[in-house]
Amino acid sequence: MDFNLKDARPIWQQLAEEMTTSIVTGEFPPGSRFPSVRDLAVQAGVNPNTMQRSLARLEETGLLITERTAGRSVTTDEAAIQAMRQQLAESKLKEYLEEMKKLGFSAEEAALLTASYGKETT
Amino acid sequence: MDFNLKDARPIWQQLAEEMTTSIVTGEFPPGSRFPSVRDLAVQAGVNPNTMQRSLARLEETGLLITERTAGRSVTTDEAAIQAMRQQLAESKLKEYLEEMKKLGFSAEEAALLTASYGKETT
Amino acid sequence: MDFNLKDARPIWQQLAEEMTTSIVTGEFPPGSRFPSVRDLAVQAGVNPNTMQRSLARLEETGLLITERTAGRSVTTDEAAIQAMRQQLAESKLKEYLEEMKKLGFSAEEAALLTASYGKETT
Amino acid sequence: MDFNLKDARPIWQQLAEEMTTSIVTGEFPPGSRFPSVRDLAVQAGVNPNTMQRSLARLEETGLLITERTAGRSVTTDEAAIQAMRQQLAESKLKEYLEEMKKLGFSAEEAALLTASYGKETT
DNA sequence: GTGGTCTAGACCACA
DNA sequence: GTGGTCTAGACCACG
Numbered sequence: 001m002d003f004n005l006k007d008a009r010p011i012w013q014q015l016a017e018e019m020t021t022s023i024v025t026g027e028f029p030p031g032s033r034f035p036s037v038r039d040l041a042v043q044a045g046v047n048p049n050t051m052q053r054s055l056a057r058l059e060e061t062g063l064l065i066t067e068r069t070a071g072r073s074v075t076t077d078e079a080a081i082q083a084m085r086q087q088l089a090e091s092k093l094k095e096y097l098e099e100m101k102k103l104g105f106s107a108e109e110a111a112l113l114t115a116s117y118g119k120e121t122t
Numbered sequence: 123m124d125f126n127l128k129d130a131r132p133i134w135q136q137l138a139e140e141m142t143t144s145i146v147t148g149e150f151p152p153g154s155r156f157p158s159v160r161d162l163a164v165q166a167g168v169n170p171n172t173m174q175r176s177l178a179r180l181e182e183t184g185l186l187i188t189e190r191t192a193g194r195s196v197t198t199d200e201a202a203i204q205a206m207r208q209q210l211a212e213s214k215l216k217e218y219l220e221e222m223k224k225l226g227f228s229a230e231e232a233a234l235l236t237a238s239y240g241k242e243t244t
Numbered sequence: 245m246d247f248n249l250k251d252a253r254p255i256w257q258q259l260a261e262e263m264t265t266s267i268v269t270g271e272f273p274p275g276s277r278f279p280s281v282r283d284l285a286v287q288a289g290v291n292p293n294t295m296q297r298s299l300a301r302l303e304e305t306g307l308l309i310t311e312r313t314a315g316r317s318v319t320t321d322e323a324a325i326q327a328m329r330q331q332l333a334e335s336k337l338k339e340y341l342e343e344m345k346k347l348g349f350s351a352e353e354a355a356l357l358t359a360s361y362g363k364e365t366t
Numbered sequence: 367m368d369f370n371l372k373d374a375r376p377i378w379q380q381l382a383e384e385m386t387t388s389i390v391t392g393e394f395p396p397g398s399r400f401p402s403v404r405d406l407a408v409q410a411g412v413n414p415n416t417m418q419r420s421l422a423r424l425e426e427t428g429l430l431i432t433e434r435t436a437g438r439s440v441t442t443d444e445a446a447i448q449a450m451r452q453q454l455a456e457s458k459l460k461e462y463l464e465e466m467k468k469l470g471f472s473a474e475e476a477a478l479l480t481a482s483y484g485k486e487t488t
Numbered sequence: 489g490t491g492g493t494c495t496a497g498a499c500c501a502c503a
Numbered sequence: 504g505t506g507g508t509c510t511a512g513a514c515c516a517c518g
Contacts, residue, residue, distance in 0.1 A: 001144045003137065003166040010493060015125065022123045025226050037506065044125040047495045052507075069502045069505050089225055093232075093239055096218035103211055104147050107239065110215075115233040117215055245388045247381065247410040254508060259369065266367045269470050280490065288369040291510045296492075313490050313517045333469055337476075337483055340462035347455055348391050351483065354459075359477040361459055 011046060015054040017088075023063050023074055024085040034064060034072040133168060137176040139210075145185050145196055146207035156186060156194040255290060259298040261332075267307050267318055268329040278308060278316040377412060381420040383454075389429050389440055390451040400430060400438040 022028055035043075041051040055072065058064040062080050066072045075081065100110040141162075144150055157165075163173040177194065180186040184202050186194050197203065222232040266272055279287075285295040299316065302308040306324050310316045319325065344354040388394055401409075407417040421438065424430040428446050430438050441447065466476040 001141065001149060001165075003140060012493080018125060019123065021224060025224065027123060036504085038504095043123075049496085049508095050494060053493095055506090066506070068507085071505060085225060089222060089227060089235060090239075092218060092221050092225070093235055096214060097236075097239070099214050100211060102143055102147070103207060103214070105211060107236075111233070111237040111239075113211060113215055114219075114229075114236045117212075117219070117229065117233075245385065245393060245409075247384060256508085262369060263367065265468060269468065271367060281492095282490090287367075293493095293511085294509060297508095299491090310491065312492085315490060329469060333466060333471060333479060334483075336462060336465050336469070337479055340458060341480075341483070343458050344455060346387055346391070347451060347458070349455060351480075355477070355481040355483075357455060357459055358463075358473075358480040361456075361463070361473065361477075 012050050012053040012057070015044060015046070015051065016057040019054065019058060020061070020063060020084060020088065023058075024081055024088060028074045030074050030078050030081060031076045032074050034074060036071055134172050134175040134179070137166060137168070137173065138179040141176065141180060142183070142185060142206065142210065145180075146203055146210065150196045152196055152200050152203060153198045154196050156196060158193060256294050256297040256301070259288060259290070259295065260301040263298065263302055264305070264307060264328060264332065267302075268325055268332060272318045274318050274322050274325060275320045276318050278318060280315055378416050378419040378423070381410060381412070381417065382423040385420065385424060386427070386429060386450065386454065389424075390447055390454065394440050396440055396444050396447060397442045398440050400440060402437060 028034060037048055037052050037055060040055075041048040044051060055064060055066075059066060059072075061084065062077065063075055063084060064072050065075050097107055097110055100113075101107075105113070150156060159170055159173050159177060162177075163170040166173060177186060181188060181194075183206060184199065185197055185206060187197050188194050219229055219232055222235075223229075227235070272278060281292055281296050281299060284299075285292040288295060299308060299310075303310060303316075305328065306321065307319055307328060308316050309319050341351055341354055344357075345351075349357070394400060403414055403417050403421060406421075407414040410417060421430060425432060425438075427450060428443065429441055429450060431441050432438050463473055463476055466479075467473075471479070
């Protein structure tokens with residue numbers, strides 16, 4: 001038995017992922033204005049530097065565009081946004097399959113279970 | 123946008139889940155002897171009290187049986203173990219579907235994605 | 245006439261470039277140990293955080309590998325190092341041609357001048 | 367490894383170089399009137415004293431002629447202007463070769479690279 | 489001792 | 504007001 005506690009990813013990564021989700025789900029439409037670093041920091045209850053780091057991450061991935069003196073806005077490249085959505089989905093899927101595997105379920109069994117659940121609730 | 127940082131579940135819960143997994147996957151077969159609180163606590167690097175709480179949880183769920191003077195052993199009720207395995211799997215599944223839903227995927231789409239991934243890698 | 249003063253790139257970028265040069269020129273051979281963040285910070289006279297940022301950049305580019313508790317070392321991927329060397333060289337070249345262009349020299353004229361200088365000094 | 371940060375040349379030097387470039391490229395033709403110190407200072411957003419120093423530099427190099435009561439004008443000595451253009455070009459070239467040398471490229475290799483780039487883009 | 493993260497607070501350039 | 508950078512100092516996990 002192995003004990004690997006603490007998922008504890010850095011705050012800035014968690015923030016980056018949440019904001020990424022907000023963008024790919026359309027909460028912040030392509031081209032729309034994004035809140036200021038300071039506002040977001042206050043809202044999340046973190047230091048502005050931490051939030052800055054998260055936003056820098058979103059810029060690296062191409063989801064946010066920054067205009068130095070005029071704040072940030074969501075990219076207008078909808079293809080990039082959709083690509084990120086797929087990427088996130090696959091990431092979640094792999095994570096799910098990984099945990100199912102630990103429980104002794106093969107990928108096929110996991111898929112069957114997922115499908116059957118879909119039928120139940122539809 | 124809502125920021126819900128720091129999921130950080132209590133340590134004893136994480137430990138309980140890991141030990142539960144170890145049992146349902148057969149690492150500790152039905153009826154087998156379970157390590158002592160002290161040994162487990164040392165191995166996990168936590169306070170014995172914390173480990174005690176985790177084990178109490180496993181007893182509540184019926185996976186572990188306490189024999190007053192002779193330590194603990196895994197239940198011989200294999201049906202209960204399998205039921206727990208199913209329960210864990212469904213829990214993971216719901217968690218997965220929940221996150222996919224946040225990304226705008228329906229249960230059906232999630233199931234399709236899962237199935238297609240299984241084909242790719244098989 | 246246009247006045248665009250101050251090249252003033254951020255310190256961490258300048259540091260990153262200098263360290264990159266040190267690696268591609270072989271001052272730090274592939275696989276060799278790299279100084280600690282704190283030592284480098286003291287040596288450069290900057291805050292450890294600033295140096296950390298520079299090193300993070302070198303990791304992103306794949307030149308440095310970090311082993312959490314054992315410090316950093318130069319990548320053993322010599323191809324990556326050579327690729328970076330070419331990239332830096334092209335960057336310098338473009339910068340040079342850009343400035344020559346401002347002086348009214350075409351790329352061909354700049355090339356001729358470079359070639360003639362090479363003959364003089366050889 | 368040696369860290370030589372902050373090149374930050376004095377502002378008046380940067381200004382002098384930019385104005386020199388403007389003259390050798392013909393933006394200010396030989397014999398033409400040159401703007402007043404005050405105008406230039408305002409345009410560059412610097413103190414008139416700073417701009418004064420820059421202009422003094424241009425006079426030392428012979429590019430600008432001061433007519434006591436009538437302001438400054440560009441020299442009519444076109445040979446001097448061309449000589450300055452060559453001098454600037456060689457300066458840029460030497461700077462370029464110096465940096466390439468730091469990357470481990472010989473003057474010949476640098477020349478070849480420059481020539482090949484010219485062919486690609488022409 | 490190592491790298492990594494976070495906070496608090498400051499300064500700068502831009503418009 | 505905006506984003507960006509930098510410093511100073513703290514804490515943590517790891518071995």
